[in-house]
Amino acid sequence: xxxxxxxxxxxxxxxxxxxxxxxxxxxxxxxxxxxxxxxxxxxxxxxxxxxxxxxxxxxxxxxxxxxxxxxxxxxxxxxxxxxxxxxxxxxxxxxxxxxxxxxxxxxxxxxxxxxxxxxxxxxxxxxxxxxxxxxxxxxxxxxxxxxxxxxxxxxxxxxxxxxxxxxxxxxxxxxxxxxxxxxxxxxxxxxxxxxxxxxxxxxxxxxxxxxxxxxxxxxxxxxxxxxxxxxxxxxxxxxxxxxxxxxxxxxxxxxxxxxxxxxxxxxxxxxxxxxxxxxxxxxxxxxxxxxxxxxxxxxxxxxxxxxxxxxxxxxxxxxxxxxxxxxxxxxxxxxxxxxxxxxxxxxxxxxxxxxxxxxxxxxxxxxxxxxxxxxxxxxxxxxxxxxxxxxxxxxxxxxxxxxxxxxxxxxxxxxxxxxxxxxxxxxxxxxxxxxxxxxxxxxxxxxxxxxxxxxxxxxxxxxxxxxxxxxxxxxxxxxxxxxxxxxxxxxxxxxxxxxxxxxxxxxxxxxxxxxxxxxxxxxxxxxxxxxxxxxxxxxxxxxxxxxxxxxxxxxxxxxxxxxxxxxxxxxxxxx
Numbered sequence: 001x002x003x004x005x006x007x008x009x010x011x012x013x014x015x016x017x018x019x020x021x022x023x024x025x026x027x028x029x030x031x032x033x034x035x036x037x038x039x040x041x042x043x044x045x046x047x048x049x050x051x052x053x054x055x056x057x058x059x060x061x062x063x064x065x066x067x068x069x070x071x072x073x074x075x076x077x078x079x080x081x082x083x084x085x086x087x088x089x090x091x092x093x094x095x096x097x098x099x100x101x102x103x104x105x106x107x108x109x110x111x112x113x114x115x116x117x118x119x120x121x122x123x124x125x126x127x128x129x130x131x132x133x134x135x136x137x138x139x140x141x142x143x144x145x146x147x148x149x150x151x152x153x154x155x156x157x158x159x160x161x162x163x164x165x166x167x168x169x170x171x172x173x174x175x176x177x178x179x180x181x182x183x184x185x186x187x188x189x190x191x192x193x194x195x196x197x198x199x200x201x202x203x204x205x206x207x208x209x210x211x212x213x214x215x216x217x218x219x220x221x222x223x224x225x226x227x228x229x230x231x232x233x234x235x236x237x238x239x240x241x242x243x244x245x246x247x248x249x250x251x252x253x254x255x256x257x258x259x260x261x262x263x264x265x266x267x268x269x270x271x272x273x274x275x276x277x278x279x280x281x282x283x284x285x286x287x288x289x290x291x292x293x294x295x296x297x298x299x300x301x302x303x304x305x306x307x308x309x310x311x312x313x314x315x316x317x318x319x320x321x322x323x324x325x326x327x328x329x330x331x332x333x334x335x336x337x338x339x340x341x342x343x344x345x346x347x348x349x350x351x352x353x354x355x356x357x358x359x360x361x362x363x364x365x366x367x368x369x370x371x372x373x374x375x376x377x378x379x380x381x382x383x384x385x386x387x388x389x390x391x392x393x394x395x396x397x398x399x400x401x402x403x404x405x406x407x408x409x410x411x412x413x414x415x416x417x418x419x420x421x422x423x424x425x426x427x428x429x430x431x432x433x434x435x436x437x438x439x440x441x442x443x444x445x446x447x448x449x450x451x452x453x454x455x456x457x458x459x460x461x462x463x464x465x466x467x468x469x470x471x472x473x474x475x476x477x478x479x480x481x482x483x484x485x486x487x488x489x490x491x492x493x494x495x496x497x498x499x500x501x502x503x504x505x506x507x508x509x510x511x512x513x514x515x516x517x518x519x520x521x522x523x524x525x526x527x528x529x530x531x532x533x534x535x536x537x538x539x540x541x542x543x544x545x546x547x548x549x550x551x552x553x554x555x556x557x558x559x560x561x562x563x564x565x566x567x568x569x570x571x572x573x574x575x
Contacts, residue, residue, distance in 0.1 A: 001231060002229060002230065002231050002232055002233055002236065003213075003229070003230040003231065004227070004228065004229055004230075005206050005207065005209055005210060005227075005228045005230070006206070006226050006227055006228065007181065007182075007203040007204060007205050007206030007207070007210075007226050007228065008185070008186065008203065008204050008205040008206075008226055009202075009203055009222075009223040009224060009225060009226040010185070010186075010191075010192035010195055010196070010202040010203065010204045010223070011192065011195035011196045011198075011199070011200060011201055011202035011223060012201065012223050012224050012529070013179065013199075013200065013201030013223050013224070013247070014201060014220075014221070014222050014223070014224065014240060014243060014244040014247050015158055015178035015179035015200075015201045015219075015220075015221045015223070015244075016178070016218075016219070016220050016221075016237070016240060016241065016244065017156045017157050017158045017178040017179075017218075017219060018155065018156065018157050018158070018215075018216045018217065018218060018219065019157065019158055019159075019160050019213055019214070019215055019216060019217045019218075019219045019230075020153065020155075020157035020158070020159050020160065020215060020216075021160045021161070021211065021213065021214070021215045022159060022160065022161035022162075022164075022168075027139060027143070028106070029100065029102035029103045029105075029106050029139075030103065031099055031100070031103045032099065032100040032103065033098055033099060033100075034094075034098055034099060034100055035098075037094055037095045037098050038095075040094050040100065040101050041091050041094050041095060041101075043101055043142070044090065044091065044094060044101040044104075044105070044138075044142070045091075046141075047101070047138050047141035047142045048081055048087065048138055048141075050141045051081065051134065051137045051138045051141050052078060052081050054137060055074055055077045055078055055081070055134070055137065056074075056078065058074055059074035059075065059077075059078070073130070073194075075305075076127075076130055077130060077133065077134050079306070080130060080131060080134045081134065086108070086109075086112060086131075089108045090104050090105055090108045090109075091104075093107065093108060101142055102139060102142050102143065105135060105138060105139060105142070106135075106139070109131055109132070109135035112128075112131050113128045113131050113132055116128035116131065129163070129165060130165075132165070133165035133168075136165075153173050153176050153177060154173075154176060155176060156176050156178055157176060157177060157178065158177075158178055158179050158180065158181060158219045158221055159172075159177060159179075159180035159181070160180070160181050160182075160210050160211065160213060160219075161180065161181075161182050161183070161211075162182065162183045162184060162211060163182050163183065163184050163185055163191065164180060164182060164191040165191075168191075169191050169194040169195065169198075172198065172200070174198060174200065177200065178200070178201070179200050179201035179202060179203075179221050179223065180195065180200070180201075180202050180203075181202075181203045181204075181206050181210055181219075181221060181228060182202075182203075182204045182205070182206065182210075183205075183206060183207060183208055183210050183211060184204070184205060185204030185205050186204060186205060191204065192204050196529075201221055201223035202223055203221055203223050203226055203228060206228060210228070213230050217230050217231060218230070218231055218232065218237075220232050220236070220237065220240045222240065222243070224247070254532035254533060254536060255532065257289060257532050257535050257536060258287070258288070258289035258532065259289065260289075260535065261291075262291065262534075262535045262538055262539070263538070263539060264517060264538055264539065264541050264542065264543040265539060265540060265541055265542045265543075266542045266543055266544055266545075268517070268543035268544075270517065270521070270522060270523065270524065270538060271291045271292060271294075271501075271522065271523040271524070272289070272290065272291055272523075272524050272525075272526070272531050272534055272535055272538075273290055273291055273292040273293055273294030273295075273329075273331070273501070273523055273524070273525040273526075274288065274290035274292075274293055274294065274525065274526065274527070274528045274531065275293075275294060275295040275297070275503055275525050275526060275527060276293055276295070276296055276297070276321075276528075277296075277297040277300040278300055279317060279320055279321060279324075281528065282320075282321055282324045282325065283324075284528045285528045285531075286324075286325075287528075288528040288529065288531045288532060289531050289532055289535065290328075290528060290531055291328060292325065292328045292329040292330065292331070292386075292523075293321065293325055293328070293329070293330040293331060293332075293525075294331050294451065294501055294503050294507075294523055294524075294525020294526075295331060295333055295390075295451070295503035295525050296321060296330060296331065296332040296333060297333060297336065298314075298332060298333060298334065298335055298336075298374070299335055299336050299337050301313070301314060301317055302335065302337065305345075306345050307345060308345075308346075308370065308373075310373075311373045311376055311377045312377075314373070314374060314377035314378075315376075315377040315380050315381055318332060318377055318378055318381035318387075319380075319381040319384045321381075321385075322381055322382070322384045322385025322386070322387055323384050323385055325385060325386070326384070326385040326386060327385070327386055328386060329386045329387075329388055330385060330386060330387055330388065331388040331389075331390050331428070331451065331501070331503075331525075332378060332387065332388070332389055332390065333390045333391075333392050333430065334361065334364060334371070334374055334375075334378075334389065334390070334391055334392065334403075335360070335363070335364055335370070335371070335374055336359070336360040336392040336393065337359065337360065337363060338355075338357060338358060338359020338360055338362075338363055348363075355459070355465065359393060360392040360393030361391050361392055361393050361394055361399055361403060362393060362399070364403070365399065365402055365403065365406075368406060371403075371406060372406060372409075372410055375406060375407050375410045376410050376413075376414065379407075379410055379411055379414055379419075379421045379425075380414065380419055380421070382421055382422035382425050383420040383421060383422050386424075387422060387425050387426075388425065388426040388427075388428060388448070388449065389407070389425060389426070389427055389428070390427075390428045390429060390430060390449075390451055391403045391427075391428070391429045391430065392429075392430045392432065392453070393430065393432055393433065393456070394429045394430065394431075394432075394433070394436055394443075395433045395435050395436060396435065397439075397442055397443060397446070400429055400443060400446055400447070401446065404427060404446070407427070426448035426449060427447055427448050428447050428448055428449035428450060428451055429443060429447050429450060429451075430450075430451050430452070430453045430503075431450050431451070431452045431453065431457065431485075431489050432452075432453040432455075432456035432457050432460065433456070433457070433460055434457070434460055434461050434485060437452075437457065437485035437486075437488055437489050438485070438488060440488055440489040440491075440492035440493070441492040441495070443492070444492045444493055444495065444496040444498055445496055447498065448498060448499075449493070449498055449499045449500065449501065450489050450493055450498065450499075450500045450501070451500070451501040451502065451503050451523075451525070452486060452489060452500065452501070452502040452503070452504065453502075453503055453504050454477060454482070454502060454504025454505065454506040454507070455504045455505055456504075457482065457485065457504070458475055458476065458477060458479075458482060458504075458506075459475070461479075461481055461482055461485065462474040462475070462476065462479075462481075476558075476559040477505075477506040477509065477512055477559075478511070478512060478515070478553075478559050478562045478563055478566070479558065479559045479562075480553070480554055480555070480556055480557070480558070480562065483515065483519070483550070483553060483554055483562075484554055486502075486516070486519055486521075487519050487550075487554065490519055490520045490521065494520065499522040499523065500520075500521055500522050500523070501521070501522060501523030501524070501525055502516065502521055502523070502524060502525065503525040503526075505526075507521075507524040507525055507526045508524070508526030508527060508530035508531075508534055510533070510534070510537055511563065511566055511567065511570075513534060513537055513538065513541075514537075514541055514546045514549070514550075514566060514569075514570065515546065515549070515550045515553060515562075515566060517538060517541055517543050517546050518543065518545075518546030518547040518548070518549055518550030518551075519547075519550045520547070549565070549566070549569060552565075553565060553566070
């Protein structure tokens with residue numbers, strides 16, 4: 001009998017294969033008294049050493065398959081094995097209570113996991129998975145049993161699990177694993193992020209029912225729709241096989257657009273760029289036909305580590321990106337920390353409203369030592385490619401002027417030191433705050449470009465936290481208020497002969513692209529996977545006609561009316 005479940009499509013694609021159910025039973029050790037605590041601590045240390053060797057091997061494998069950035073997860077695992085707060089607590093428990101290492105490990109690791117899971121910060125909560133993963137590996141070594149090894153699977157399968165740890169995902173044998181489904185998780189979980197890097201279909205958050213499916217059950221997973229079919233009938237199976245063939249052909253068809261320019265049906269040239277967070281994302285951007293990098297999120301150079309990155313580290317990263325993309329442009333955003341992104345090692349004060357607090361450029365201007373280091377690294381790297389520097393979260397003109405002043409001071413210092421700096425660096429700012437959009441005419445003479453960050457601009461315009469599900473209905477990219485702000489920014493820029501890009505999720509939304517093209521947006525920056533389909537769409541649109549449609553949309557009453565209007569025109573294959 002066919003059974004259907006739904007989940008969150010975390011990495012697109014369609015897979016058809018037998019289920020491989022990963023056991024989720026957790027070993028619960030019994031508490032046992034021991035006679036020789038010193039010997040037991042030695043046994044524990046040996047297990048930690050072996051686990052460290054295994055993790056190092058996984059890290060090397062992950063780096064080869066995924067790049068250094070994704071392998072950083074395992075640097076974090078190795079740091080857990082060296083963390084005195086964690087390791088010493090286990091050894092102290094063994095010694096003070098004269099108990100077995102297995103029970104001490106279980107008790108201490110669970111206390112750490114429960115503490116991390118209680119945190120409000122999503123990144124800290126995510127560390128609980130890392131503690132569980134590392135503890136499970138040490139436990140396996142103590143027990144003398146194999147740790148879950150997904151690298152040795154030999155038959156085609158779809159993996160079903162409560163969750164997949166980073167080490168599980170990194171070890172997947174991609175010759176046979178067609179996709180995976182997990183009971184828990186979100187699009188931002190480690191497993192989801194790595195699935196997208198590996199480009200295999202993944203559905204997460206499908207609920208506890210997925211674990212009731214017996215091993216080797218035939219599974220169809222449509223990660224494009226978040227749909228799972230167990231034991232499909234012949235008709236369903238053939239329908240999804242055909243859908244997969246169509247999906248594969250569609251990908252091959254879009255791939256032919258990789259090296260073509262992005263031009264509307266009536267000859268309007270625009271630029272499609274990629275948003276990246278890690279250096280290894282650059283190759284995927286190039287493979288996807290990106291005409292540049294529209295947003296390099298430099299905060300990821302600062303995260304997942306215990307100290308601030310040095311000037312040399314940053315210089316090396318920026319230089320690599322610029323050389324890899326040269327002569328294509330690379331828009332690098334200066335540090336954007338705060339709100340939902342924290343750096344624990346900076347020990348910043350807690351704020352009641354962090355999204356309205358000291359974040360992004362506000363923090364950098366308050367910490368000029370930190371900011372100057374990044375500016376120097378950027379300026380030094382500028383000699384190696386087509387660099388554009390962008391300042392985030394600007395609300396008033398004084399912030400922009402202060403940032404530019406610091407940049408020019410560092411430029412003068414470098415030139416005095418005989419360091420080569422490009423004289424063609426464009427300076428821009430993100431428009432994420434309504435005050436910046438409304439007064440874009442005041443900012444335009446001071447910048448070379450604007451980049452509209454719609455994720456934040458929407459939440460600030462609607463006064464609705466985009467992380468709060470209870471007000472998610474107010475996250476409305478096509479609302480007239482937002483479209484009017486976008487138009488103000490484009491008009492102000494064009495009056496000064498400047499260009500405007502967009503790097504929020506809206507830029508890659510097929511329902512928003514026609515309106516944005518009509519409003520006169522010059523650059524669309526999006527996830528690499530959306531570039532080719534967006535290029536195809538823009539090639540089908542008449543920019544002049546959509547200019548008229550966009551003006552009409554500005555006068556509509558709300559999102560629903562605009563959405564229906566856009567879809568009716570697109571479905572009619574006009575414009």
